[in-house]
Amino acid sequence: MGSKAAVLVLTRERPERIFEDTSGMDQSRSINLAEKFLGGIPRQSGVVPLDLAVWPEEGAACVASFPHFDVVCSRKIAQDRPSEIIVDIARLAGLRSAYAVCMESSRDWTSILAWSPKGVTRAVSLSPEGGVVEDVGKRLPFEIPFWAGKYPVRERGYQLPFHPIDLGNEALRVFFGFILEGAEDDLCVDPEEIEIPIFHCP
Numbered sequence: 001m002g003s004k005a006a007v008l009v010l011t012r013e014r015p016e017r018i019f020e021d022t023s024g025m026d027q028s029r030s031i032n033l034a035e036k037f038l039g040g041i042p043r044q045s046g047v048v049p050l051d052l053a054v055w056p057e058e059g060a061a062c063v064a065s066f067p068h069f070d071v072v073c074s075r076k077i078a079q080d081r082p083s084e085i086i087v088d089i090a091r092l093a094g095l096r097s098a099y100a101v102c103m104e105s106s107r108d109w110t111s112i113l114a115w116s117p118k119g120v121t122r123a124v125s126l127s128p129e130g131g132v133v134e135d136v137g138k139r140l141p142f143e144i145p146f147w148a149g150k151y152p153v154r155e156r157g158y159q160l161p162f163h164p165i166d167l168g169n170e171a172l173r174v175f176f177g178f179i180l181e182g183a184e185d186d187l188c189v190d191p192e193e194i195e196i197p198i199f200h201c202p
Contacts, residue, residue: 002105003165003180004055005172006078008089010096011069017177018069019050019189029065030197036092037061037072040201048198050191051180062196071196078102081134082113082123089115099175103168110168114140128159142174143167 009015034042038061045060053062054073062073072092077100079085089098095117103110111125111134122137139147146162153163169179178191 003169004104004106005168005180006073006075006100006102007054007172007176008072008074008077008092008098008100009069009176010072010089010093010098012096013068015069015097015099015175017187017189019177019191019194021068022064022066022194024067026065026067027197029070030063031199033065033070033072033092034061034063034197034199037063037074037088038199038201042199042201044197044199046198047195050178050194050196053196053198054180054191056198060198060200062198064196073196078104078111080109080111080125080130082111082125083120083134083136085113086115086120089113090117093117101168101171101175103165105165105181108163108165110164110171112140112168112171126160126164128164131159140174142170146170 009018011018031042048062056062056073058075064071077085082100098115100113107127109127113123114121120136122140123134125134126132146167149161151162151166169182173179173188177187178189
């Protein structure tokens with residue numbers, strides 16, 4: 001399957017390892033958030049583990065509202081330019097900050113967004129085919145080793161200094177405390193142990 005993700009977290013707190021506490025999910029708020037995101041009356045069709053929730057099927061959204069954060073996963077979030085989803089993010093976030101990581105290993109593509117009510121803190125999107133599509137704001141600390149050549153690509157003619165999918169998994173680790181590919185550390189949660197409701201609109 002590789003790494004595929006389109007995950008958005010809304011929170012008033014810093015997001016690091018935020019998935020360590022997923023107790024107390026509010027079902028009513030989750031449904032309301034799904035309705036707001038999908039634009040219609042949602043129908044819950046079960047729950048899925050987080051590692052699958054981050055890339056639901058087309059037309060579906062995996063949505064959960066926890067005491068300290070909300071999470072929305074949908075392919076609608078996976079835009080080549082992170083700035084294209086800012087209007088939707090602002091509508092969902094209110095006074096909270098938002099963090100999004102999207103990636104698709106078949107394209108070796110990743111986009112990362114950090115946003116606050118004051119505006120975009122960081123937006124970057126890149127792939128070997130499209131190059132650097134968007135690069136806004138100050139690079140985040142975990143990005144710097146990638147851009148500095150610490151993770152070189154061993155492929156002749158590759159158009160970027162690193163694999164974007166590796167950056168995407170590192171963004172998941174730093175932002176949310178889990179990864180889809182690579183070596184887990186002691187601070188990573190197991191995404192297979194976290195369940196997220198999946199919603200469809202009829």
